[in-house]
Amino acid sequence: MSVSGSGSSDVAGRGWGPAVGRRSFLQWSAVAGGGVGLAACTGAEEGQTAAQALAPAAPPDRTVWNACLVNCGSRCPLRFEVRDDQITRVLPDDTGDDEIGTQQIRACVRGRSIRQRIYSPERLKTPMRRVGERGAGEWEEITWEEAFDDIADNLRRVLEEYGNEAVFQAYGTGVIGGTIINSYGPYGGAIQRLMNILGGSLTYYGDYSTGCITEAMRVQYGGWTDTNSHDDWKNSELVVIFGNDPIENRMSGGGEVFVTQQTKKKHHTRVIVVDPRLSDTAQQLADEWVAIRPGTDVALIAALAHVMISEDLHDQEFLDSHCVGFDDEHLPEGVPAGSSYRAYVMGEGPDGIAKTPEWASPITGVPVATIVDLARQIGRAAGPVAVMQGWSAQRQQNGENQSRAMFTLAAMTGSIGVPGGGTGSREGAFMLSLAKPFDAIPNPVTTQISHFTWTDAIERGPEMTALNAGVRGADRLSVPIKFIWNYGGNTLVNQHSDINRTTELLRDDSLCEFIVVIENQMTVSSRYADILLPDLSNAEQMDIINQGHAGTMGYTILADKAIEPLYDCRGIYEICSEVAARMGVEREFSEGRTQEEWVEHTVEETRKTYPELPPFEELREMGVWKMVGESVIPLRDFREDPEANPLPTPSGKIEIFSEEVWGNAKRWELPEGERITAVPEYVRTTEGAEAARAYTSYPLQLINKHFKGRTHSTYGNVPWLQEAHPQRLWINPADATARGLDNDDWVRVFNDRGATLVAVKVTPRIAPGVVMLPHGAWYDPGPDGTDRAGTANILTSWHPTSLAKSNPQYSTLVELEKTTAPDLEA
Structure with missing residues (x-):
């Protein structure tokens, strides 16, 4: 039968679940939400009095540990109270205390409202195939067998006709916390495992959160480099934060809110926040807010550098011994004079413009006096200065240089690799690293595109080269993207740019020929599927969970199955196993293990690194296991001896001047008006x-x-x-x-x-x-x-x-x- 994705049909995902029947919205909220509130007070069943509706609920049959797995950087334990195979209440972690390193991991309002997701009227309930134009919301209900056959037939056809590079798993982080049910493709999960067994697939580098800063770190530090953990503010004389809002972005117990608030409260470290808005972090933690126009941090930092150089407030000794290209005396061999960062700042470079506060103020919107005062606070600090950034400043057209400028300011303070200092990156945290036996099969396809250019790869794949589009692992793409897996992600439409242009592209099924969406909600991206499969929520399956970002505390969560699968939903492991069987590789995919057995195997493999981690059954009973770690101070060994502990950069040092970027500036085919710079210059942009x-x-x-x-x-x-x-x-x-x-x-x-x-x-x-x-x-x-x-x-x-x-x-x-x-x- 055909149904509309925007109607009220049970099939389309907007109807009510069979376990609860039809109710008014307020009645539904009492079932689907968490705890007792206004909705519960007005949610009496037919024939009930208000007093009966407000009567204490019957006790649960059991309490099951699970988690919130979304991509906030946290991962918080949840305790589901279950009665008659329904989750009746969501409770937070009740272990630990109020001390950094052993704190409770209290879920935020999102995790506490997870019942409204699990029992949402927009839950997908049965497999569907589109019958009209993509995006039109016209579907027919099909069986799982029909869905698996259709997927396998189209996957086989695309592999035979175009090759493995034509298959792509779209960016998805809606189920990022798990190991088996991980939706973050290039780094593992069931779909990537299946594709790797089948010869691989096109993948991406970078991500929507950190694409520019990841490249900036690779260029300047040689790879991903955090800054000191927030608990280390206790050793800082001054903290300067650019565009980072951990109080809101990582506001839960598995995030940074507790650590930052407690450290500020106990140690009273001076904090300055540079941000276009008075964020929650600026409001709650900052002693000073510097309002700045977006995308101009690199100009502000150049002006700060001008003041610090002019007044001899920078650590020249550290710059000489640990960095390349701060001044002309430390440029790589063969690079012309005037190419260093100092030359750029002081007006001795090709543009001849001194980057004074008077130059920067009209660009940034920051008053000259504020720039001078901020530079002097940084340069005259009696102890270590922690320069750090969030990931907002780098989501700009010149985002790479924004991040590199902040790294360079940190180097000028000389506070890299010491307690109380930092690298200029985002906060690190002590992390417990789970073993990943499920992700052990490598991808035979080495070609990668940027995470952001998949729409280009659909539209003009073979035109994309290493020089004009940043293709890596090959000189160019051989074929366009023809088959997309979209699991647990809304970036296919909603989180990608220019939605009008993106939906127009996706509607044309002569370009990308087949799209499989695996999701438990009728999201925006779900509307553009050819086959739409109803996924399980994490409450309906088991997994072992990667920890969040909680300062000096490491932890893991055994998220157990709390309820039986709703409707006709199935999980990603079963889905991929069935497709694998039709492709003739089921044995290689499952290795004879069920999903629960893979979880148990992962726990036992992890215990080889952490023998104190409880065995599987004991961990299952505990729910969450915590360990106390230490403050994170990246590059400490490099700071102590840069010769014995070189960075993975070409020079082994911090590359304020990048010879690689300098060379690419000459070779790459950039659009008219664009340029890349060897040092972090301020570059005017078309929408800056x-x-x-x-x-x-x-x-x-x-x-x-x-x-x-x-x-x-x-x-x-x-x-x-x-x-x-x-x-x-x-x-x-x-x-x-x-x-x-x-x-x-x-x-x-x-x-x-x-x-x-x-x-x-x-x-x-x-x-x-x-x-x-x-x-x-x-x-x-x-x-x-x-x-x-x-x-x-x-x-x-x-x-x-x-x-x-x-x-x-x-x-x-x-x-x-x-x-x-x-x-x-x-």
Whole structure:
């Protein structure tokens, strides 16, 4: 039978589950939510009195340990109270105490509302095949056998006709915390294991969170390099944070909120936050907020460097002994004078412009006096200075140089590799590393594209080369992407840029010929499947969980199966096993193990490294196991002896000047007007701060932020979170007044790529000329194509950054105009 993906059919994923029957929404909230609240108070069954509805619930049959697995950087234990095979309540971790290193891992509002995801009316319930145009929401119900056969037939056809490079697992981090049910393709999981057995598939380098900073770290440090853990602030004289908001981004017990708050409370370390908005971290932890225009941190740091050099406030000895290219005397052989970072800053380089505070102030929006004062605070600090950054500053068109500038400022302080200092990167944490026997099979296909350029690979794959598109492992792509696996991710549409352009591409099934989406919700990306498979939630299966980011505490969670699978859903391990059987490789895929046996095997393999980790059954009973670690201080050995402990850079040192980038600048085929630089220069960009002031059509810089009500787009359809944390566009009072706007007015936010409707929050917590829209709202187009959900990616661009080929989604220019609230029923 054919059904509509946007209707109310049980099949389409909008009906009510058979275990609970049909109820009003408020009654449903009492079942699907967590704990007792207003919904429970009004959720009496027919014939019940209010007093009966408020009576204490019957005790649970059992309490089962599980976890929240979404990509916030945390991973928090959850305890599910279960009665009659239904989760009736969600409780947090009840082990540990209130000390750093042994703290409780308390889940945030998202994890505590997980029942509304598990029992969501948008749960997918049965396999479906599209019968109309992709994205039209027209489906037919099929059996699992039909689905497996269809997938295997199309996979076999694509492999035979185009080869393994034509198969791609889309970026997905909605199930990132597990080992068997991991959705983060290049680094493991069931789909990647299956494809590796079948000869491999095209994969990607980088990711939407960290594409530019990952490349910046590779260039400057030789690879991924964290900075000191937040608990180490106790040893810092000063902490300077660029665009990092751990209080909100990593707000749960498995994140950084507890560690940062406790360390600040106990040690009173001075904290300065540089950010376009007064973030929760700036509000709660900072002694000073420096408001800056997005994408101009690299200009600010050049001006800070100018003051520090002019007043001899930098650590020249460290720069001479541990770095390459800070000054002309330490450039690689053959590089012309005037190419160093110092020459660039002091106006002795090719552009001849001294990067004074007076030069930087009109670019950054930071007053000259503030720049001078900040430079002197950093340079005159009596002890170590911890320079650190989040991942927002690098989501710009010049994001690689943004990150490299922050690394360079850290080097100028001489505080790298010492307690209280840092590398200029994002906070590290003590981590317990699980064994990964399930991911042991390597990928025979070595060709990679940037995580962000998969749409290009669909549209013009063989035109993409190492020189014009950053293809790695080969000179060029041999074929376009023809088959996509999309598991546990919403980046196929919602989290990628330029949604209008992306959906137009995906609708054309002569380009990408077959898309399999494996998901437990009717997400935006689910609408663009050819075969749509209903996945299990983590409550309906077992896995062993990678830990979160909790300072000096290491831990793992044995997430046990709490309830039987709902509806006609199946898990990713069973799905891939069935496809593997049809492809003739089931034995190689499963190795004769069930999913539970793979989990037990992973625990036993991990115990070879950590003998104190309890055996499988004991860990299953405990739920969460914790170990106390130490403060993380990266590059300590390198700091102590750079000759004996070289970095994996060509020189073995910190490369402020990159000879690799210098050479690529001559070889690469870059779009007109773009350039890459050997030192972290400020480069004007097409949708940066200076363009905003010159471009009258779209004079506002739009940035995004991570949000309490969602993790990226996960939890985006949970009613409680939508009510508690409504989508709002932040706008400065000066910009609001100029447009006649008050709090809660509705606006149309637009540029040449599209438009979205959203209510505004007028607040001085955002810099003038900047607007902020929390990312991850689920795209909801109205009859005229205008999005009605405040979806940021209707406005962002496909155009990648120059060096990392990453996503510059915070380099977006817009205008807005007052309008009326949308008719969501139209």
